[in-house]
Amino acid sequence: xxxxxxxxxxxxxxxxxxxxxxxxxxxxxxxxxxxxxxxxxxxxxxxxxxxxxxxxxxxxxxxxxxxxxxxxxxxxxxxxxxxxxxxxxxxxxxxxxxxxxxxxxxxxxxxxxxxxxxxxxxxxxxxxxxxxxxxxxxxxxxxxxxxxxxxxxxxxxxxxxxxxxxxxxxxxxxxxxxxxxxxxxxxxxxxxxxxxxxxxxxxxxxxxxxxxxxxxxxxxxxxxxxxxxxxxxxxxxxxxxxxxxxxxxxxxxxxxxxxxxxxxxxxxxxxxxxxxxxxxxxxxxxxxxxxxxxxxxxxxxxxxxxxxxxxxxxxxxxxxxxxxxxxxxxxxxxxxxxxxxxxxxxxxxxxxxxxxxxxxxxxxxxxxxxxxxxxxxxxxxxxxxxxxxxxxxxxxxxxxxxxxxxxxxxxxxxxxxxxxxxxxxxxxxxxxxxxxxxxxxxxxxxxxxxxxxxxxxxxxxxxxxxxxxxxxx
Numbered sequence: 001x002x003x004x005x006x007x008x009x010x011x012x013x014x015x016x017x018x019x020x021x022x023x024x025x026x027x028x029x030x031x032x033x034x035x036x037x038x039x040x041x042x043x044x045x046x047x048x049x050x051x052x053x054x055x056x057x058x059x060x061x062x063x064x065x066x067x068x069x070x071x072x073x074x075x076x077x078x079x080x081x082x083x084x085x086x087x088x089x090x091x092x093x094x095x096x097x098x099x100x101x102x103x104x105x106x107x108x109x110x111x112x113x114x115x116x117x118x119x120x121x122x123x124x125x126x127x128x129x130x131x132x133x134x135x136x137x138x139x140x141x142x143x144x145x146x147x148x149x150x151x152x153x154x155x156x157x158x159x160x161x162x163x164x165x166x167x168x169x170x171x172x173x174x175x176x177x178x179x180x181x182x183x184x185x186x187x188x189x190x191x192x193x194x195x196x197x198x199x200x201x202x203x204x205x206x207x208x209x210x211x212x213x214x215x216x217x218x219x220x221x222x223x224x225x226x227x228x229x230x231x232x233x234x235x236x237x238x239x240x241x242x243x244x245x246x247x248x249x250x251x252x253x254x255x256x257x258x259x260x261x262x263x264x265x266x267x268x269x270x271x272x273x274x275x276x277x278x279x280x281x282x283x284x285x286x287x288x289x290x291x292x293x294x295x296x297x298x299x300x301x302x303x304x305x306x307x308x309x310x311x312x313x314x315x316x317x318x319x320x321x322x323x324x325x326x327x328x329x330x331x332x333x334x335x336x337x338x339x340x341x342x343x344x345x346x347x348x349x350x351x352x353x354x355x356x357x358x359x360x361x362x363x364x365x366x367x368x369x370x371x372x373x374x375x376x377x378x379x380x381x382x383x384x385x386x387x388x389x390x391x392x393x394x395x396x397x398x399x400x401x402x403x404x405x406x407x408x409x410x411x412x413x414x415x416x417x418x419x420x421x422x423x424x425x426x427x428x429x430x431x432x433x434x435x436x437x438x439x440x441x442x443x444x445x446x447x448x449x450x451x452x453x454x455x456x457x458x459x460x461x462x463x464x465x466x467x468x469x470x471x472x473x
Contacts (some may be wrong), residue, residue, distance in 0.1 A: 044166025104261020156365025178390025215243025406440025
């Protein structure tokens with residue numbers, strides 16, 4: 001995930017750009033905005049604002065414009081390819097593929113170099129996540145029953161990383177690094193489970209030839225990474241065609257983003273030692289060229305070579321994640337919330353909606369199912385010796401994290417759109433998501449707020465950040 005940016009003062013020492021200048025626009029507007037994006041809670045704040053705007057818009061005197069706007073159809077033509085989609089479908093099927101691309105890269109990073117790379121380390125959050133997926137789904141089915149309503153069993157399975165991390169950021173040192181990592185790993189496994197549910201249970205009218213073409217696109221990407229194709233343009237074109245074929249196949253198009261993210265190489269072309277050797281040699285040649293009367297014409301070539309070595313010493317996964325992640329967190333996901341969170345309450349019996357089987361099933365799944373499922377699964381795993389609690393993490397931390405994991409917003413709304421065609425049932429599910437996520441967030445915060453802040457040490461000092469890769473970091 002994107003690394004934490006250097007403080008502005010340190011950036012000014014290493015490079016001089018318009019952004020680091022003392023001009024009015026960068027100093028008063030651009031730099032404060034960029035600094036906000038590096039606050040841990042920023043992703044959740046922007047998402048919350050977008051959801052509130054959607055609710056206000058849908059229930060304003062001009063609320064009918066909400067559905068008419070997002071239902072506006074747009075035509076998209078790219079050569080022989082032609083699509084007609086509503087604005088909401090464009091966001092849900094198109095832009096959200098980029099969000100799921102980032103999710104796929106997060107999963108790949110954790111499996112390759114992160115907390116899920118070692119079985120024993122990954123076992124505890126993985127088992128906890130399974131408990132936090134199975135019990136909410138069962139509770140939902142028990143309450144909502146079968147039929148059309150029963151299709152929503154996948155809704156309370158997901159954990160919204162941006163919101164849960166935002167709450168953790170508000171708690172500061174009360175939540176140790178180990179507990180934060182546990183929450184992140186648990187949420188990543190949650191994402192894997194949600195992706196599997198979408199692929200298997202929310203796919204209809206499968207078109208085998210389009211699916212074959214999409215798989216061929218993924219094979220082409222895999223072969224290109226194996227033989228060392230480094231041109232980003234190739235992956236953009238093939239990735240877009242793969243997404244289009246996946247869309248036409250009946251499998252949800254966002255899964256193309258996940259698959260491409262998982263195929264992104266997690267290792268750089270040059271190792272650390274190779275980078276140092278090559279960089280030192282180029283800098284040495286650079287110094288010699290500067291002293292040579294005929295050398296200045298070669299200086300630019302040396303600088304370009306050094307830039308190439310520096311770029312290829314960072315993995316494609318890290319580079320692409322750093323480039324795409326801010327757009328996903330601060331534009332695409334808020335747009336998704338704006339397009340999907342608007343529930344209109346005019347003429348609706350709110351009490352009947354809140355107490356409907358679908359709303360109660362979602363709320364119970366997020367609040368009770370997540371809380372009990374994660375806690376119980378963690379206790380069983382530790383007692384059986386399948387895993388151990390992270391450093392400085394107590395059972396109070398585990399219970400608090402289990403509460404926060406019930407904040408299921410983005411992916412829960414996404415699955416709602418896939419599960420229901422009846423707008424009334426969909427609105428009931430959305431109300432359950434709002435209510436359940438709010439109660440779960442307050443519950444987790446209240447539990448973790450009771451934990452006294454530990455003494456400041458090396459891994460828990462003021463200003464310490466979430467592990468690299470957290471939305472907003």
